[in-house]
Amino acid sequence: MSDDIRSGVTPRRPPPLAPMGGVRYGVMMTLVLVGLMLLVGRIVDLHVFDRPFLQGQGDARTLRTDTIPAHRGMITDRHGEPLAISTPVVTLWANPQDLPADDIQRLMLARALGQELDALNERIARYAEREFMYLRRRMTPEAAQQVLELRIPGVHAREEYKRYYPAGEVTSQLLGVTNIDDIGQEGLELAYQAHLAGVPGKRRVLKDRRGRLVRDLALLQEAQPGGDLTLALDQRLQYMAYRELKAAVAEHDADGGIVVMLDAQRGEVLAMANQPSYNPNNRAGLDPQGLRNRAIVDVFEPGSVVKPLAMAAIMESGQFDKDTVVDTSPGWMRIDRFTIKDVRNYGELSLAGILEKSSNIGMSKLVLQLDDPLVPEVYRRLGFDQAPGTGFPGESGGSLPAPVRWSSSQWAALSYGYGLSVSALQLASAYTAIANDGVRMPPSLLRLPEPPVGNSAIDPDVAHDLLRIMEESVQPGTGGRRAGVPGYRVAGKTGTVRKTSATGYEKDAYRSLFVGIAPVSEPRIITVVMIDHPRGDDYYGGAVAAPVFSRVAGNALRLLDVPPDAREPES
Template sequence: MSNDSRSGVTPRRALPMPPMGKARYRVVMLLVLAGLALLTGRIVNLQVFDRPFLQGQGDARTLRTDTIPAHRGMITDRHGEPLAISTPVVTLWANPQDLPVDDIQRLMLAKGLNQPLDALNERIARYATHEFMYLKRRMTPEAAQRVLELHIPGVHAREEYKRYYPAGEVSAQLLGVTNIDDIGQEGLELAYQPYLAGVPGKRRVLKDRRGRLVRDLALLKEAQPGGDLTLALDQRLQYLAYRELKAAVAEQDADGGIVVMLDARSGEVLAMANQPSYNPNNRAGLDPQGLRNRAIVDTFEPGSVIKPLAMAAMIESGKVPLDTVVDTSPGWMVIDRFTIKDIGNYGKLSLAGILEKSSNIGMSKLALRLDDPVVPATYRALGLGQSPGTGFPGEATGSIPAPVRWSSSQWAALAYGYGLSVSALQLASAYTAIANEGRRLPPSLLKLVEVPAGEPVIDPGVARRILGMMDQVVAPGTGARRALVPGYRIAGKTGTVRKTDAGGYQQKAYRSLFVGIAPVSDPRIVTVVMIDHPRGDSYYGGAVAAPVFSRVAGHALRLLDVPPDAREPAT
């Protein structure tokens, strides 16, 4: 028997649960059914009514429209040699809010970007509230890939293009440059920005939540590359012109210089060199002076190099016969209380002698014979005092004073090259009329498909006469003898001009000039050389600028396969 039995205590049985009442059961079932109804309604609402919205939100987090970069058009010389090309680069960017705070990953990222860790952390902190920041622009694809392979969260890549200039400083001012966004800022890059710039394309892509590309879905718009530009420039001639100019500026300790070479048959710019210059591929420490294309945007008084053009106007007027002789004694004269001088007393000079001796007295006396403004009118017809029409940004128009109440001294000064201003390009273009039997050819920076007919400005017979006189100017024993090119007849004119400042003409600062046409028998090139403020032993155009012309023209004539035409070897 058990203890409970012995004690007389009867054990209690567990009472059964009372059955659920019908009312209570119905309440529970209604609650369950109501919950199911709400859940079903929500599902239907999400799947049917809210589906477009939700699908759009999902796509916004996975589907992207990416920009396809379009490369900028190439610039080449007349023979197809590349002068400006676009190379693919990669820009790394990040969402600062996704970047890790781990010091090790930050250090790895800084080393990959070749940046100090402190500088990187400072930039990330500065952009902490933003969703975009550049890590490094224009990296080589290889360097960018090494950073991407670190798999650091928040780091993304974008394809871009970078402009590269194979010739470096040689043609920098003519070509110009683009900025970091590949938009033209100077020179031809700026002038032809709409043409050179490509039109980016678009593509639909699928990306994960970290912004990594999963799959290309569709091409929405193809990228259109920019147009290619073919210049009239001959890169071979450009190199030799730049080399000789740079050497001359250094030798003379000059402030700068210009060489412009035109094709005498078409007006195309075969070479245009400037000093000082700069390297467009590395602009660290860039001197803004080097950006300026002095050959087109700078003007100066031409001095004696204008005399052949003035004499052509005088002869064509009919008031200065070809057999005119002018007495320039005693080597000076006073006009309107201004004293005009020659270097020496040359006595009686023919028209050719006036050009050979570069007599200011002779030109002044001839100018005073005229009673109408034929000289400035001829200057304007030759393109001086107006835009050259190249489309180059900032091209200078120069200036020719209006013939209103001119004094005799102003009348005379225009004939020997003072009182007006021209650019080197304008001067070269004006001389195409002398080289081309009176027809001036407008300058062209682009290669021409057809040779222009030119604009008749000077009588062909007069133009030939002036060319012959300039042939005599460049001869052994003359002041321009240093411009001689062995094997070729050269027509040319020297010039030496005082520089000006706010106080007037400077006493010891000059520009040395030479304008040459070669060869005389069948002109092929017209070349202008200007050396700004030479500080060497001499500052005369015949001693400073003429030798530069000789070296540049000599190489050019041989490169262009121009047959020699000298009657006898030049000495």
């Protein structure tokens, strides 16, 4: 019993709650009913009258349009051998916001990707506010599948293609490369990007909220593969030319070198080798010097290898014939303020003798007697001072100064290969006129469906005479004797030219050259060899470049199954 009861005091009860006023109650119930009616009305509206909107919102969260990668076109040699192909690869990407924070799963992912855990965590943190990041690009399908089998949330795959070059460094400067997105960046990959690149396709897919594929719904647009490209190149000749060039550059401790081989009748490029080179399949530690296709992009003073071309202008002038004799004594001469020299005093020389001995004095005396500037005119007809027209990125047209107020020394220098610049490809193309009855064939990097129409550059009779004279220049006892090919008649010209720098001609730096035609009876190939700055006692074209021509041309003639045409020695 409580103390209040025992004391006789009645306890006080709390006052009763005041009842809600009728007006206020009615307002509250009205608001609740109106809210319910609005909610029901919106539900009915979405499900009956505005159903497409609701369906669209749901589809936006589940339906996706995926891109189907297009296969890049293949590049092949003239016989269909692959030089550049695209192989399927897988790129892994992730939504950083969906990646688990669990250290164990992160460690498993890093190991499967071949990465360090700290590096992976750092990248994830850097992309934490975004919904996309690459985990690793261009993985083999097998390696990517091992990562996907871990079933780590937020990790996704995308199919792509990677360019592969079976010939590696042998054809790298000519073909060029593509970037990580399979877009051409150098060489023919860049020049024919629009042709080689395909058109990606599209497909409608259903994915869950984590971006995982649930169902493939429809193909919206088929992927269109890129077009193939067939080069004039013969892979057999290319391998052989590159091997011989690389060996020669190493043997002479040279800075680099070039070999260009053309089909004499069609102008097609059968081989184009450069040193230094690089492996396009593994560009780690790439030396930028190896990227340039020196045969097309680089130009240089050609030296004595243009003397037969200058001689064509001299013979066409009508002022001289092949029996003309020039006195080159005493082996040097002063023109303006310059001294021109021969290797020694050759005395009286015929036109053939001037080419055979490579006499600067003989060429200078002949050119200075010409009434008109025929030498630069013939040079231009032969393709100098104009781009070859191959479409190769950065191809150079060289330079040929206009004959305005030229001094006598400049006219003379032009006849023996100084004062102008050409590329190796331009040189080879110019020599097609000598091999092809005076008609120059424009060079082509692509295999031609039909024989091209050439340009008449020099008189046919002059071309025949020059071919015979150049054949005598590679006989035993001449400076070009090492260019001979057993079993075949060869015509050619050596050249040794001093290199230039920002301050003028370098003292002990040369380029060694040889340009040859084989076989003489029915010319099939024209080959240019240039060795850049050979070091050592041998630096003359006849000692350095001519032997490379002999090996390259000899192997090429046998690979092309060209019958020997050498005269049988008299018994």
